[in-house]
Amino acid sequence: MLKKQKTEFSLYGVPLGMFDAEICNICHEKFFDEKASEEIDVVAKQKGLWGLEAETTIGQAGDSLIVRIHKPLAEFLKLKKGGKVRIRPEDKSHVLVEI
Known part of the structure; x- marks a missing residue:
């Protein structure tokens, strides 16, 4: 059974606000209609x-491989040249980078 109500939506850990959604009483999954999705897109922008x-490419620096991070993401994460991060595999197809 779905229940209509306003619910909070976050993107990348940043709250975007309260939006109309249908929420499953059993699994609590949220379903946003087209209007709410458009409102979410506007706020996200x-x-x-x-x-x-x-998508990015893998480069090489000396004997090491490097992952290029495009400028908007680097600014969002407040990454700076020479800064330190910790990187570890989650599984064969996922990597976690801790800042």
Whole structure:
């Protein structure tokens, strides 16, 4: 059974606000209609969160491989050249980078 109500939506850990949604009483999954999705997109763009996900290429520096991070994502994460991060595999197809 679905229940209509306003619910909070976050993107990349940043709250975007309360939006109309249908919420499953059993699993609590949220379903946003087209109007709510468009409102979410507008707020995400206003907050600079739109387009942070991007495909990148693996490069090489000496004997090491490097992962290039595009500028909008680097700014969002406050990454600076020479800064330190911790990287570890989650499984064969996922990597976790801790800042």
